[in-house]
Amino acid sequence: MPPLDVIVKTLFIILVVMAGFLPIITWVERKQSAVMQDRIGANRADIGGIAALGLLHPAADVLKLLTKEDFVPAGANRVMHLLAPVIALVPAIITLAVVPFGGRYQFGDTTLNLVVADVDWGMLYVFAVGSLAAYGTVMAGWSSNNNWSLLGSLRGSAQMISYEVTMGLSIVSLFMIYETLRLTDMAVYQDATFRVFGFLEHLGLVKDIGWLGVLQLPRWGIFLQPLAFFLFLTCVMAENKRPPFDVPEGESEIIAGYHMEYSGMRFGLFYTAEFLEVPVIGTIVATLFLGGWSIPFLPQALLIRGLTHFGGVGFATGLTMILHVLTFFLKVIFMIWLQMQIRWTLPRFRYDQVMDLCWKIMLPLSIANIFVTAIGLLVVDGVAR
Amino acid sequence: MTASAVLFYLFGALALGSAIAMVLNVRNTVAAALSLVVTMIALAGVFVLLDAFLVGAIQIMVYAGAIVVLFLFVVMLLNLRTDLFPPGRSFLPKVLGVVAALCLLALLVPRIGAHLPAPALLPEGFGGFRTVGLALFTRYLLPLEVASLLLLAAIVGAVVLAKRRID
Numbered sequence: 001m002p003p004l005d006v007i008v009k010t011l012f013i014i015l016v017v018m019a020g021f022l023p024i025i026t027w028v029e030r031k032q033s034a035v036m037q038d039r040i041g042a043n044r045a046d047i048g049g050i051a052a053l054g055l056l057h058p059a060a061d062v063l064k065l066l067t068k069e070d071f072v073p074a075g076a077n078r079v080m081h082l083l084a085p086v087i088a089l090v091p092a093i094i095t096l097a098v099v100p101f102g103g104r105y106q107f108g109d110t111t112l113n114l115v116v117a118d119v120d121w122g123m124l125y126v127f128a129v130g131s132l133a134a135y136g137t138v139m140a141g142w143s144s145n146n147n148w149s150l151l152g153s154l155r156g157s158a159q160m161i162s163y164e165v166t167m168g169l170s171i172v173s174l175f176m177i178y179e180t181l182r183l184t185d186m187a188v189y190q191d192a193t194f195r196v197f198g199f200l201e202h203l204g205l206v207k208d209i210g211w212l213g214v215l216q217l218p219r220w221g222i223f224l225q226p227l228a229f230f231l232f233l234t235c236v237m238a239e240n241k242r243p244p245f246d247v248p249e250g251e252s253e254i255i256a257g258y259h260m261e262y263s264g265m266r267f268g269l270f271y272t273a274e275f276l277e278v279p280v281i282g283t284i285v286a287t288l289f290l291g292g293w294s295i296p297f298l299p300q301a302l303l304i305r306g307l308t309h310f311g312g313v314g315f316a317t318g319l320t321m322i323l324h325v326l327t328f329f330l331k332v333i334f335m336i337w338l339q340m341q342i343r344w345t346l347p348r349f350r351y352d353q354v355m356d357l358c359w360k361i362m363l364p365l366s367i368a369n370i371f372v373t374a375i376g377l378l379v380v381d382g383v384a385r
Numbered sequence: 386m387t388a389s390a391v392l393f394y395l396f397g398a399l400a401l402g403s404a405i406a407m408v409l410n411v412r413n414t415v416a417a418a419l420s421l422v423v424t425m426i427a428l429a430g431v432f433v434l435l436d437a438f439l440v441g442a443i444q445i446m447v448y449a450g451a452i453v454v455l456f457l458f459v460v461m462l463l464n465l466r467t468d469l470f471p472p473g474r475s476f477l478p479k480v481l482g483v484v485a486a487l488c489l490l491a492l493l494v495p496r497i498g499a500h501l502p503a504p505a506l507l508p509e510g511f512g513g514f515r516t517v518g519l520a521l522f523t524r525y526l527l528p529l530e531v532a533s534l535l536l537l538a539a540i541v542g543a544v545v546l547a548k549r550r551i552d
Contacts, residue, residue: 080419119438120438120513120514121438121439121442121513121514124438124439124442124443124446124514125442127442127446128429128442128445128446128450129445130450131445131446131449131450131451132426132445132449132450134450134454135419135422135454138454138457138458138461139419141461142415142457142461150461153461154458154461154462157454157457157458158458160454161451161454161455161458164446164450164451168446181514
């Protein structure tokens with residue numbers, strides 16, 4: 001049996017993401033698209049005349065999907081057809097194991113570390129698990145015994161392999177700055193500020209930057225590596241296979257692509273996997289680039305010291321912990337909003353455009369970013385010595 | 386037996402079982418490739434339990450996540466169906482294969498057993514990306530660069546071959 005705190009943390013993160021974010025996201029998807037397209041949006045599902053702004057639609061969805069016939073087409077490979085949706089869903093859930101939703105807190109003798117598995121190779125785990133997501137798509141398309149499905153899964157596997165390469169390379173530059181692959185340490189690193197013009201001092205160009213030292217930014221990945229942020233976000237959105245990267249589904253070309261022969265809750269599982277990846281991407285991007293749980297300009301030690309004036313150390317630490325967890329999920333909500341905004345703004349790319357974007361633009365850019373960052377770090381190191 | 390020992394033997398059995406399933410599924414190419422994936426994932430589990438975290442992660446990322454997906458991609462592109470492969474006619478090759486495998490096993494097992502190092506404590510940072518990365522870029526820099534040159538040559542060769550077909 002794992003220790004109690006691990007079970008509690010696992011339940012917490014899974015409940016927040018799967019029972020909290022997931023139903024709300026399907027509602028947000030409908031309502032945000034309605035706002036952007038000047039419609040009213042879903043508002044018909046009601047209990048006794050109370051529609052609650054369409055918030056009951058997720059429940060109606062689940063009821064409908066569960067009661068529909070679960071159909072397996074003739075000539076399909078039964079076992080793989082039944083397994084594929086599950087395999088599509090699992091990677092998204094288990095990625096959450098290494099995501100820190102809060103920092104480390106000292107309560108007397110016990111340390112509370114708000115992450116399920118604090119492993120040294122955290123980011124490698126994320127990449128490894130993410131690379132398995134392609135199998136759901138591949139198996140679904142192949143086992144359906146349908147040429148459109150097969151085309152969809154061919155497109156899906158090519159797209160996912162290509163973007164995995166760029167995804168890995170795009171944040172190598174970030175690892176060189178953080179000097180770690182452990183996600184908790186990355187969040188701790190970002191819980192600080194840096195002077196925007198401080199590099200002039202480091203390089204010895206100016207002896208003292210004087211009043212310019214007032215200009216400070218949180219030491220977040222997005223400020224240190226803005227290019228990496230855009231590259232990584234594009235890659236994870238392509239891995240997610242939602243528009244504008246939904247060529248594996250492409251309903252105007254190949255009907256519904258890899259999950260065309262699925263009905264009922266098995267289709268619902270593919271749908272869930274795609275929607276679940278949105279908050280999971282949000283947690284990863286927030287941890288890598290937006291400082292994770294850290295509150296800008298208020299480092300953990302400072303916050304606890306300040307709050308101690310209003311109560312004991314235990315009270316201050318507990319309140320800090322709650323504020324950090326709330327900050328983290330606020331950043332995740334921001335990332336969900338951003339992904340929704342992109343999804344409803346851009347039309348679907350053509351398949352060759354998706355591949356060209358990856359191999360001809362983003363891959364060279366991410367390799368160039370690694371080189372420039374490495375040279376920058378070497379120069380700063382050399383001058384400091 | 387500790388929990389990690391139980392897991393070790395479970396992953397080992399899974400790796401062996403799915404490897405055998407791959408060989409037996411030779412006529413259903415996609416099923417064989419998927420068995421290979423299970424072997425890779427089980428091997429990654431074995432590596433992680435042996436503290437070789439980097440190798441375990443790379444095993445999944447590179448082999449399970451990329452190379453076998455490419456296998457599947459090609460298999461699906463060619464649309465190899467089960468009925469394209471005639472059932473094996475003769476029984477003799479199978480028997481000979483099993484005998485040859487057993488001979489190899491009989492040759493290897495005593496030799497491996499004789500060369501097992503004595504158990505020792507793992508050095509600090511064993512199997513982590515820091516240790517492996519340092520070793521690769523200092524002590525084994527030349528082999529690493531030679532290997533990357535080989536890969537580059539393979540890529541250029543593939544591009545040349547593909548381009549000739551298009552022109």
